Amino acid sequence: MYNNLETLTSHPVFHYFAEISNIPRGSGNEKGISDYLVHFAQDRNLEVIQDESWNVIIKKAATAGYENTPTVIIQGHMDMVCEKNKGTIHDFEKDPLQLRVIGEMLYATDTTLGADNGIAIAYALALLDANDIEHPALEIVITTEEETTMNGALAVDVTQLEGEILINIDSEEDGKLLVSSAGGVRVVQKLPIVWQDISEDEASYCISVKGLKGGHSGIEIDKERGNSIKLLGRVLQDLSTDFSCSIQQLNGGLKSNAIPREADATVLIRSDEVKKITERIKEWNSIFKTELQSSDPGISIEFKKSENTFPKAFSKETVDKTFTSLLLIPHGVHGMSMGIDGLVESSSNLGVVSTTDSEVTFVSEIRSSVKSIKTYMVHQAKSIAQLLGCDIIIDSDYPEWPYNPDSKVKQLFEETYKEKYGKEIEVIAVHAGIECGVFIEKIPGLDAVSIGPDMFLVHTPEEHVSIPSTINNWEFFIYTLKRMKDFY
Template sequence: MSRVLENLEPKAVFSFFEDMTQIPRCSGNEKAISDYLVEFAKKRSLEVIQDEALNVIIKKPGTKGYENAPTVILQGHMDMVCEKNKDTDHDFSTDPLKLRVVDDMLMATGTTLGADNGIAVAYALAILDSNEISHPPLEVLITTEEETGMGGANSLDPSNLKGKILINIDSEEEGTLLVSCAGGIRNIISIPIEWNDSPKDYLVYDLRVRGLKGGHSGMEINKERGNSNIILGRVLKEISTNNDIYLAAISGGAKMNAIPRESDAVLLVNSNGRAKVEEEIAEWNKIIGNELKTADPDLRIELELSNSTYEKVFSKETMKKVLTALVLIPNGVQTMSMEIEGLVQSSTNLGVLTTTEKEVSLECAIRSSVRTLKLDIVRKMEALADLIGARTSSEGDYPAWEYRKDSYIREVFVDTYKRMYGKEPIITAIHAGLECGLFDEKLDNVDMISLGPNMYDVHTPNEHVSISSTKRVWEYLLEVLKSIK
């Protein structure tokens, strides 16, 4: 069977990555990929630990001349965000990803690629598999459920690791080294639904928001891209103010930590007012299209008459509560850092909007590099919930990774970069959650840094990674390991 990536360099890295794209590994469904990693280690007679959270630790002694070098932890996560386009027929629990190469870019077809963070795992496996690469003693740590609250890192038993240097390979910009990251928390507002019988002689419409770019809710929150859930709420609020409508369902987004690209609502419209509603939707296409003409030029707000029937609709009071929440909920950049130019300090992302028989849920990712500001946003969510008679809950709280003034591994990375490229790398922080925040708490006095190749549109079906950048970062990483003695 021919392989799509067999001619790409570095061969070992892309070979292992292609293997992983054939194995289900959505967050929360990592058993198969975890077992694959354990079997990989056993075949090579390497020490391996698989814990109850399915985290995998593989240990390999230092090569000749590096036996007494400090132990290095190479770290990434095995899970991926599983998103697909509405028109893509793909079952992430069984179907392999359909890979394609376009010029210098590797991507999947209609789905996320999982380079976040499969590239890290592929790097680590290629190093472990080789007998030619010089390196210090290694502890390769591959965690689970990073994308849904860092469950694997939370469950990690630190006694299984001895290294005091950790290289996280979960960044997305070549030449930029991360030395600090934001903390975060997941917040959910749940609005109880009061159902009424559907009114007679009303027309059923499907209202859709489409064409947005979406993106990573940390890395790309500062790009002012449209949030389909927020847009849908804004439009519905205005339409409901001026027209006799009812709401039967509302939903949008797939992952808390991805800026939602698509949202849907089912409206029942008084037949006498259909022309006015259709005109207003056309006008809102122009209004929001103008606002997002640079950030999201392909935005579409679609209104289509439906043949479906609905026996129940939200009561007017429930609809008012839901739309009030959607227009008042904090979303997007909240504060900017005054210490690091251009760094988002705090943000929120209304990532998932769902309707069940009992309630409408608004699920948000809250991020901040300042713990008290993170908690302040949670309090605002709680105040909003109190205002509309809803309940709120928070979970998956993870800490920030604070900047370390003196860092041996940072010096090694900088010196190696200058030697290879004749210039210094960019040293910065990131407004996204890395597992480094948890490792900073769990692993006493660990010295950390994060890097990775150029990736684009992660957490979306347009996710792609640069092939040439993957090769350069691989060569850079090997030189760094060779320099640690």
């Protein structure tokens, strides 16, 4: 039925998803989409609040017969992860996304789609715009900077909210009810650079690791996908052992919460060693092809003369500390849950490395559903930084969402799913960070669940969302709102 973009946007949810896809909304660049939401509410005479962090709260009165049903907070975030394929011409600061339908899936073109979390905005707008959907009083809360710091949710003034029930729409699996998530924190290690002069017999070459799948550092961390930064570190350390290989630049990854797909280093190579290094790079290509044959079969390492030249290189001491950082900064699963089969309890993702005139910066995302373990992992990061004489910044700390076995809204969703589909909904916990934890910590007694349609490869340019699943999840969502009158 919805086999092209024109017919797809006749559905109210995809109509609004297409509209917001015209508005740039990368993390930190949300004023445009925030203002759009305010104007949307004002045009419909709905109460709207916009705060200094550009968070937006829109309130809609209960429909007839639902006046005594508890107020429901519908929540999502307006920002998206902005990633694109190398060579793609797209300015996330001003260009609209180029949507396309392939089979039953909706994609952007060579960029992230922003279904995470544009679907929540689209659901909210379709609900606010409708006059034929029965529901309790609604408080739509759309936050900023979820993908980077969660500072939007942390800044929301909850005294402006009356809701006792929270339905978050930031999940990525239809037919599953999310009831718990991890907390997280960002760790930034800054290594000072001591520069040294270069000799005339050296030239700049670029070593690049690419072709990895990457992915969301919470959802995909257990899939053992390659981390381009860590892999590049192994190659560089090996080369420096046998050759006069000095670093001039080291860069990779884009976001702390995305497993890095590409990384590159500019290195100084003596002319008489180029041939031998070329052969060594071929060996590493074979090694990584074997190691990552299941998770990242497309991996490749490129070695070529650099298009850029730099007048200086890292000193021997800086090179050693860089390699030590690449080896010691943790990446991957730290521990699995003993209470929930298959659930990652704690992990760390080395997501970004970058070089400036004065320092090499390493940015990691630590996650855990156990607060004490998260604290331990932060202390570990501080010890590594202290060992190497680095500055360290700890920020974007957000709380975990603990499981509540007595949740009434969980029971409601379980019952309505069985009524509608004749089978049990799967109750799950995830290792990703969800804003529910922030709101539960700020509003004592808040009862929360999270739902969403099937999404795939989020935080990558291959991100796509299932069209039938989005419609199915929408219909389940509004059916459950309708049933609230009888349940509460």
